[in-house]
Amino acid sequence: MNIMVVDDDPLVTGALKTILEVEPDFTVIATGSSAQDAIAGFRIHQPDILLMDIRMGEETGIAAAKKIISEFPTAQILLLTTFLDPEYIHDALKIGVKGYLIKQDFPSIIPAIRAVSSGQTVFGTQIVDTLNTIIQPEKKAAVALKPNDLTDREWDILLKVAEGQNNKEIAASLFLSEGTVRNYISLLLDKLSLRDRTQLAIYYYQIKNN
Template sequence: MIDILIAEDQALVRQGLKMMLETEADFRVTGEAVNGQEAVECCKKNRYDLVLLDIRMPVMNGLEAGKKIRELLPDSTILMLTTFNDEEYALEALKNRANGYLLKDGDAEELIKSVKSALGGGLALEDHVAAKIMPTLLEQQKFTQKVDERLTDRELDLIALIGKGLSNQEISATLFLSVGTIKNQISGILHKLELRDRTQLAIYALNHDIQ
């Protein structure tokens, strides 16, 4: 079973998240908190596989709580939740080693999909969140890791566009290829590089300065 802690100051939102998560047989919410300080205290007493933290909470916000919980439970998966699609929040969350940044207006299927991705070692970022922060990360940092020599020029072009936050439809229009072809090529690249999802591929673009 996956034990989950939800920290959210609005009771209705907290209960809604709990109901959505527990539609998955292996998920169970074993802890609830109404602010970041309570979340930290819960993590001092119990072990959680997954911690969901609202960004804006009284007493202690989710970003600060996430930093403290990462020290207490270094192997836990921490996801930040917010209604605000704010670039600075997302960047700060990743800086604090959060495993993802999700908007609360998503549906149950998308929430569970993101949670499973994060639990599997992926970085859970919704496409439009990734689209905002990846260009900023690319501007802030340059890396010189060696690019996998098996990648073709076409694959490098595709990785660069993903790194810039383009959707499959936008990449399709840029490369004059069908969306289906783009999806197939992305799947092939993920398999070749042994990556889990397009967010990890965007991080690959950043780490290898593919533009």
């Protein structure tokens, strides 16, 4: 598995490279220290996984991830941060990154990379706890809905949204048309009184962890 590591602290980059390359099937194919390094490096190397810091000088890892995903919709990006900032978590969910972990939680990084590689979306325990602060207070009543208030198909769609899949990916995996997927998402937003796909993902993780 080819991995690219981007962090503005060379000590962190070196430590991550050392940790990752203990795994016989992991190769750190490139490193960088800025958002621009991440974008340029991804274009050149197109790694299987991009492991990237968020705060890196003037431009954040969030901005870099957004740019990369716009060019490479199937990019697998796992963000690392020391900051439990609800706004960062919201933005990460919104653009479709595949994971968001606290940087100090080194033991979780390798399992997280393997999970992302297998198609899962990964959020550390502290991140999931922080999700509870993101939904606006007037929207929290929607979380009172129990799983049996949604149909099996609605839960299928909700799970795919929470995994960060776009409409095309959901349609392909569930053998539906993109129009049908859009309709289901609109119905879910209305049924749960939520605003957007980000809040759908947050709703799923709140139910999952209750």
